[in-house]
Amino acid sequence: MTSQAAEDPETVAASRRSKITPEREREFFDAVLEQIRECGYESLTMEGVASSTRCSKSTLYRQWKTKPQFVAAALRANRKVRFSGIDTGSLREDLRQAARAAGDWSDKDTRLFQALGHAVTQDLELQQALRETLVDPEIAALREILRRGAERGEVRPDNPALEYVPAMIFGVVRARPVLTGQYADSDYLLRFVEAAVLPALGLT
Template identity: 30%
Template sequence: MERKRIDGGETRRPTGAAVIRPELTIALFRAFFEEWAETGYAAVSLERVAARAGAGKAAIYRRWPSKLEFACEAIRSVEVMRLGCTDQGSLQADINEYLRATRAVLRHPLVRRIIPDLVAERLRSHELAALLQGIAEARRQFGHRLLDRAIARNELRADLDRELALDLLFAPLYARMIVRGKYFTNADLDRLGIALHAAVMAC
């Protein structure tokens, strides 16, 4: 019988046709994020994750053949960096909504610890590069739609530097909240929104 490779080089045989319970899968995702936030990705123990979720290791082995696949599906399950981007009627209003949605994501205590570790892990190895790139691209798609709407309203030039504009929208929040560990008040966001509107117009 074929053996499946598991974290740390260990191998396990498939355990048969046990029923995959959605509620346990959700508990395993939550336990994985908690473990990741405490230890960093490299030190995540699937055995400890299972224990946190009140399950046995077989519950993980039945679902994912490796820690990397577990991590990828966990991220996809919560779409941790995907943001709503509804049309607010103007570029300024869209920027303000984008900033508030981004702040809400970055305020989450697990996100604040996992995202920097993702970036650091990418520098140490290529294992998580595709995962981090996927998160970044998913977020930027919302930014592209924001820019598309502004172009359609004739608020922005069609030939603006999109990459620069998208970097500007996210970088100030990330720098203050994740890198510096500071907070943005509503008044701070309002001032930032005005500054970013002018900056994006100049791109």
């Protein structure tokens, strides 16, 4: 007698999904994010990713069902906190290091933001995945840096600029390509922090 589990379509699908190794999954995710950066979200197709990774498109559809689900999974798998671990014991130096770190990844992340700009307004799962991956962890890490500085007495805890430091740093990263056609690299962001952020916090 054939067991119910063996006949259950969800069980069969789960078994098929389990055949994709973590290394192969990473290859798929890297390919989808790079194609978004290069061609834009609207131009991305499951067929294109399948071709570039030498797999069948049915493999991708079986695993992720739709393009938005696939992209959201790739974003979440790519989650990194670039400001994590920055703790020099000095708020000035922490913010300088954060500027350098932001400059190291601003090119790729800004291109990804730009390419996903319209799509994330139409798909809540994509919007949430983008925030979970590229926004919320970095804001939380910056706020932790600022909290430690306030606890050490380097900045007054009621300084009104504290609330806006994440917006200042993220804003200039996103805005510079629009204003000048250049990405905000480490040198630019370091100058910005020293000229605008530190004075706003009273750290001259």
